[in-house]
Amino acid sequence: MKKLLLVLLVFSAFSAMAETPEEKGLAIAREVDARDTGWGDFRASMSMLLKNRHGEESLRQMRVKGLEVENDGDKSLIVFDQPRDVKGTALLTFSHKVKDDDQWLYLPALKRVKRIASRNKSGPFMGSEFAFEDLASQEVEKYTYKFIRDDELDGKPVFVMERYPVSKYSGYTRQLAWIDRERYIPLKIEFYDRKNALLKVLVFRGYQQYLDKYWRADEMFMDNKQTGKSTLLTWKDYQFRTGLKDSDFTRNSLKRIR
Amino acid sequence: MKWLTGLLLSLGFSLAGAWELSGNAAIEGRGFFQDPLDSRQYDNDYSLSLDPEWAHEWDEGRQSFVLHLFGRLDRHDDERSHWDVRELQWIYAGDGWETRLGIGKVYWGVTEAMHLVDIINQTDLVENIDGEQKLGQPMAKLSLERDWGTLDFFLLPYFRERTFPGVEGRPRTQPRIEPDQAFYESSREERHLDFAARWSHYIGEWDIGLSYFRGTGRDPLFVPRLLPGGEVVLAPYYEIIDQASLDLQATLGEWLWKLEVMYRDSSSDRFTAATGGFEYTRVGMFDSEADLGIVGEFMLDERGDEATTPFNHDLFAGLRWTANDAQSLEILFGAIVDWENGSTLINLEASRRLGQDYRLNVQLRSWVNADKNDLQYGFRQDSYLQVELARYF
Numbered sequence: 001m002k003k004l005l006l007v008l009l010v011f012s013a014f015s016a017m018a019e020t021p022e023e024k025g026l027a028i029a030r031e032v033d034a035r036d037t038g039w040g041d042f043r044a045s046m047s048m049l050l051k052n053r054h055g056e057e058s059l060r061q062m063r064v065k066g067l068e069v070e071n072d073g074d075k076s077l078i079v080f081d082q083p084r085d086v087k088g089t090a091l092l093t094f095s096h097k098v099k100d101d102d103q104w105l106y107l108p109a110l111k112r113v114k115r116i117a118s119r120n121k122s123g124p125f126m127g128s129e130f131a132f133e134d135l136a137s138q139e140v141e142k143y144t145y146k147f148i149r150d151d152e153l154d155g156k157p158v159f160v161m162e163r164y165p166v167s168k169y170s171g172y173t174r175q176l177a178w179i180d181r182e183r184y185i186p187l188k189i190e191f192y193d194r195k196n197a198l199l200k201v202l203v204f205r206g207y208q209q210y211l212d213k214y215w216r217a218d219e220m221f222m223d224n225k226q227t228g229k230s231t232l233l234t235w236k237d238y239q240f241r242t243g244l245k246d247s248d249f250t251r252n253s254l255k256r257i258r
Numbered sequence: 259m260k261w262l263t264g265l266l267l268s269l270g271f272s273l274a275g276a277w278e279l280s281g282n283a284a285i286e287g288r289g290f291f292q293d294p295l296d297s298r299q300y301d302n303d304y305s306l307s308l309d310p311e312w313a314h315e316w317d318e319g320r321q322s323f324v325l326h327l328f329g330r331l332d333r334h335d336d337e338r339s340h341w342d343v344r345e346l347q348w349i350y351a352g353d354g355w356e357t358r359l360g361i362g363k364v365y366w367g368v369t370e371a372m373h374l375v376d377i378i379n380q381t382d383l384v385e386n387i388d389g390e391q392k393l394g395q396p397m398a399k400l401s402l403e404r405d406w407g408t409l410d411f412f413l414l415p416y417f418r419e420r421t422f423p424g425v426e427g428r429p430r431t432q433p434r435i436e437p438d439q440a441f442y443e444s445s446r447e448e449r450h451l452d453f454a455a456r457w458s459h460y461i462g463e464w465d466i467g468l469s470y471f472r473g474t475g476r477d478p479l480f481v482p483r484l485l486p487g488g489e490v491v492l493a494p495y496y497e498i499i500d501q502a503s504l505d506l507q508a509t510l511g512e513w514l515w516k517l518e519v520m521y522r523d524s525s526s527d528r529f530t531a532a533t534g535g536f537e538y539t540r541v542g543m544f545d546s547e548a549d550l551g552i553v554g555e556f557m558l559d560e561r562g563d564e565a566t567t568p569f570n571h572d573l574f575a576g577l578r579w580t581a582n583d584a585q586s587l588e589i590l591f592g593a594i595v596d597w598e599n600g601s602t603l604i605n606l607e608a609s610r611r612l613g614q615d616y617r618l619n620v621q622l623r624s625w626v627n628a629d630k631n632d633l634q635y636g637f638r639q640d641s642y643l644q645v646e647l648a649r650y651f
Contacts, residue, residue, distance in 0.1 A: 050584050058584040059614060084650030085617045086586075087280050100511070102460070110390060112365040115465045115509050123541045123549055127584040171542065247353050251460070252401055252408055256351055258278065258313040258322060 025145030025161045032184045033140045039214050041067045041244035045236045047082075048128050053228035059083070060126050067244050073097055074137040075249040079257050080126075090257050092249060093118070095137035098166075106254035113251050122171030129200060129222040129231040131171055134191075142166055148176070153188060157181040172199070183207070185215045193226075200224050210240050281310035281326075282617075284648035290428060291624075292639040299428050305332040311345070322349045326394075330385070337424030337437075338384040344394045356401040361394040364412075366456065366469055367518055368507040371555050371574035371594060372533045372567075374518040375503035377471050378454060380418040387429060387623070393418045407459030414452035417474045420494065429623075429640030431492065431633075439483050439493035442474065443525065450474050450498070467505040475499040475524065477566055499524040512539050516555070529560040531567075535574070551578035553592065563598075568633035572596045576605075585610045599629035612647075619646040 019027070048060040061082035067075040073095030080089045088108035095101045103118040121133040136142075143163035151160050159179045165172055173196045178188040186204055193199040206218030220233040247253065287304045294301070311326040329341035347360035364378040378395055385391035396416040402409045419440055423430035444450040452473020459466055478494035485491055503520035517534035535555030543550045559570040576592025587610040594603045606622040621644040628638035 052584065056584075082614070083586075083611060084280065084615055085282070085611060085648070087650070102509075110365055111363045112367075114368075115460070115507055115514070117509055117512050117514060117539055124547050124582045127582055127586060169541075245353060247403060250403055250408075251458075252356065252403055253351075256322065256349060256356070258315055258324070 021147040022145060024147035025163070026140075028147065028159050028161055028179060028184070029140050029143070029145050029163070032179065032186075033138075035184045036214060037068075039068055039211065040241045041065070042238060042240045043242050043244070044238045046078075047234045047236070048126065048130070049232040049234070050128050051230045051232075058127070060128065065244055065248065067246070067249055069094075073101065073139050075246075076137070077249055077253075088257060090254050092251065092254055093136070094249075095139065097139045097141040101136065104251055104254065106257065108257075111255060113254055121167070122169060128233075129224045129229055130220075130233065133165070133167075133170055133172075134202070134222070143175075150181075151178070153178045156187070158187060183215055185217075198225050200226075208238075210238055214240070277312050277314045279310060279312055280651065281308070282648045282650045283308050284646050286644060286646040288428075288642050288644045290640060290642045292641065294428060295432050295636070295639050296425075296434075298425050299430070300334040300426050303332065303334050303428070305330055305338065307331075320351055323347070324349070335384070335424045335427035337422060337427055340384065340421065342382065342393055344392075346394070354403045356399075356403075358397065358399040358401075361396050362399070363392055363394065364397075364399075364410075366467060366503075366505060368465070368505050368516040369518050369533050369535065369555055370516075370537065370553050370576070371592070372518075372557050372569050374531060374533045374557075375467075375469060375505050375520050377469075377476055377501060377503075378412060378414070380420055380476050382421050384421040384423055384427065393421070407457050410454075410456040410458070412452075412454040412456075414454065414473060415449070417448040417450060417452065417496070419448070419496075420476070420478060422494075429637045429642065432636040433482070433490045433492055435480065436483070436485070436491035436493060439491060440478070441493060441495055443495075443497045444474060448474070463509050465507045465509070467503075469501075469503045469505075471499070471501045471503075473498065475501075475522075479526065479566060497524045497526060512541075513537075514539075527561065531559040531561075531565075533557045533569075539578075547582045549578075549580040549582060551580070552576075553578065557594075563631055566633075568596070568601070569594065570596075571598045585612070596629070596632055599632050600627050601629045601632035601634055602626040603634065615650050617648045617650065619648065620644070621646075 044064050046062045046064050050058040059082055063079045065077040069075055076093045078091045080086045090106040092104045093101055101118040103116050105114050105116050122131055125132050125135055143165055146162045148160045148162055151158050158181055161177055161179065163175050163177060172191050173194060174192045176190040177186050180187055185207060189202040190198060191200040201223045203221045204217035207215045208218060209215055216235060216238055218235055222231045224230060284307045289302050307330040309328050313322060313324045315322040324345045324347045326345035328344050330339060332338035343361050345362055347358055347362045350357045365376055367373050367376045373389060379392035381389045382391040382393045395414060395418060398413045400411045419437055422435040422437055425434060450473060454471040456467060456469040474496050478496050480492040481495050483491055483493045500523040501520055506517045508515040514537040519532045521530050533555055537551055537553045539549055539551040541549050553576040555574040557569040557572040559565040559567060562570055572594050574592060574594045576590060579589040581587035589608045591606050604624040604626060609617060609619045611617050624641035625634055625637045628635050
């Protein structure tokens with residue numbers, strides 16, 4: 001028995017060695033994705049506090065709905081409440097694993113639903129330090145991966161890995177992510193711009209577990225290291241499995257939003 | 259209006275719970291660079307507007323009620339001092355269907371410079387000559403959402419006449435248009451029951467809409483009339499029309515390709531008109547956060563110089579700068595040029611947020627080289643700068 005155990009140990013150690021850093025990175029990303037599957041749908045409110053270099057602040061408030069789609073990217077609907085001049089403006093996104101997302105913007109003053117070019121995802125979201133691609137559905141297929149090292153972050157054991165955007169329209173060459181080893185959730189991500197210089201650092205804070213399974217951060221703090229600007233994104237009132245359907249995520253449903 | 263009263267009685271008074279108020283109040287100034295063609299017109303103008311909306315939702319969001327009013331007080335132009343019920347609507351939506359009853363607003367179309375196929379609502383032209391402000395339209399609407407697209411059916415029981423600048427108003431046509439002289443093809447006049455239907459869908463990169471409208475045409479023909487006082491004015495004449503239209507957009511990477519085509523049949527004419535073009539957006543210009551968009555569109559009307567729109571053989575070229583900053587600064591600069599007579603409309607629109615609740619809007623419109631054969635000829639002295647400060651609540 002002892003011998004068998006030894007053989008198994010040696011074998012598993014060998015197979016671990018045989019796993020390339022790319023394979024290990026992909027395996028971690030798959031596990032992150034697998035553990036976050038099955039939540040169905042959610043509603044939440046989201047606020048963003050924008051701060052510039054001089055400390056001037058600006059607030060955005062939104063309501064978010066999300067629907068998990070099997071074998072494809074998720075559907076999401078973001079409705080703006082603040083600033084008041086964009087109140088009622090809504091963004092509907094059908095994300096896809098590989099091809100470009102489908103995206104429609106609803107302009108309430110004109111009652112116009114406008115299909116927009118979703119490839120422009122490197123642009124800032126509502127003037128914040130979050131780019132559209134930072135907030136998009138994080139599908140495994142949107143990146144390639146490379147495991148870097150095991151480490152600790154604030155006393156927690158983590159995997160440190162790099163991921164490389166597949167889309168050539170991404171604003172990044174690479175992202176360096178610290179993944180909690182126990183819960184398989186990101187704790188910190190560094191974003192490197194097209195010139196491979198450190199651009200932004202994102203820190204996830206206040207993780208809470210929903211439905212005894214799914215971890216969501218209360219706060220996501222994005223710090224732009226090049227401009228000195230920052231955005232604090234705060235999530236509130238998370239509700240899961242609220243009975244949202246495909247018909248809540250249509251171009252027509254945009255026109256009903258209040 | 260009996261059905262409207264009934265609607266109000268059955269719904270309005272039984273609604274309990276929170277009513278959400280939103281909207282804006284604004285002060286606007288307009289300055290004109292040249293003397294008016296008609297000495298009764300003003301040089302500079304200012305006005306106040308109020309745009310409040312009350313909304314109430316119940317039945318877990320399946321039902322809602324909206325009341326949206328608009329009013330403006332204008333220093334000089336009595337026609338521009340006006341108010342309107344933009345929306346007064348009960349909306350009931352289920353899984354895959356929706357009904358709307360009351361006064362509402364609907365937008366069809368994809369292009370930027372000209373809104374050719376958008377026909378449900380009448381244009382509130384005194385608000386802005388860009389035609390993007392609309393009057394509330396009484397309607398009963400049924401929408402069905404299926405896998406093969408969305409079907410909308412409209413019954414439009416009451417027609418709204420287009421608003422036009424008054425005697426003192428600018429910019430305006432010469433001679434002026436007198437709405438009191440309006441007349442109709444239908445003996446039922448504004449009570450003619452109009453009908454519209456639309457199928458819209460998206461397939462991959464394509465968004466498509468096919469629409470049909472039968473009823474009182476929203477854009478009138480004009481007939482000269484001699485008023486008792488000896489003044490010649492233009493009287494709007496509203497025909498019964500049949501109109502079929504297509505709107506199509508392909509979203510290919512950074513490129514949007516757009517087309518709107520319509521065919522109209524009335525007792526006076528049969529014609530086709532089209533507009534279309536592209537919008538190309540470049541993200542992160544010069545390593546900044548800003549986007550630069552380039553828009554190019556053509557406008558073509560088979561009626562040529564007989565068309566009731568000045569945009570009959572015209573090209574629009576524009577640049578849109580979106581700063582993507584905290585104040586949401588946006589600048590749109592463009593020109594519409596008639597390729598046959600050279601008449602040019604130069605247009606600049608800029609806006610940014612001030613603080614959390616204010617927004618500053620600046621518009622510059624300038625007519626250059628206006629030709630006698632162009633419908634914009636009357637505006638040749640009316641180039642103006644408009645500044646508006648709005649407080650949102």
